[in-house]
Amino acid sequence: MKKSIIAISLASVFLVACNKAETPKTDEPASVTSTEASSEVVDSAHTAENSLDWNGTYKGVVPCADCEGIETELELNLDKTYELKEKYLGKGDGKVFESKGSFTFDSKNTSVITLDKAGDGRKYFVAEGYLKALDTEGKEITGELASKYELKKEAE
Numbered sequence: 001m002k003k004s005i006i007a008i009s010l011a012s013v014f015l016v017a018c019n020k021a022e023t024p025k026t027d028e029p030a031s032v033t034s035t036e037a038s039s040e041v042v043d044s045a046h047t048a049e050n051s052l053d054w055n056g057t058y059k060g061v062v063p064c065a066d067c068e069g070i071e072t073e074l075e076l077n078l079d080k081t082y083e084l085k086e087k088y089l090g091k092g093d094g095k096v097f098e099s100k101g102s103f104t105f106d107s108k109n110t111s112v113i114t115l116d117k118a119g120d121g122r123k124y125f126v127a128e129g130y131l132k133a134l135d136t137e138g139k140e141i142t143g144e145l146a147s148k149y150e151l152k153k154e155a156e
Helices: 001-017 034-038
Strands: 057-063 069-076 081-089 097-103 112-115 123-127 130-133 150-153
Touching: 057 130
Parallel strands: none
Antiparallel strands: 057 069, 057 150, 069 081, 081 097, 097 112, 112 123, 123 130, 130 150
16 A cells, blocks of 8 residues: 555656646737847838938928918929928018028938028928928927928929
8 A cells, every 4th residue: 555655646746747837828929028129120221312202392381480370382302402482471571482402311310301501400301292390409399280390292
């Protein structure tokens, strides 16, 4: 009898030791660790400059602090020159202010262009079919009027 109790005990210990603890299965994907996220590669070969059809004429009415709005037309040329026309609505004699110059794509954020000194260094986010005016630091304008800072591309 002692032999059978010892044999059953040994078999029980052996079976328990060989049994792996199972982890509950879920349908959720495994979380990404911070080292995996930080090692993500940015595709520098595809930029707004070489991936989007950015050249053309963009129009819109942007907000104005002391008038009804600024009717804006910005033409971007393939040689990276621009022509900017602005008309202040409801103020003055309706004169159109024009400036011409060159622009550059930002080396850190390749979806942003910066107009030269003639364009007061204004910055625009370049997207498919529109430009979005940015603040002087190149950050997106937020608030209830944020959507009013878009210039839509005209059909060619």
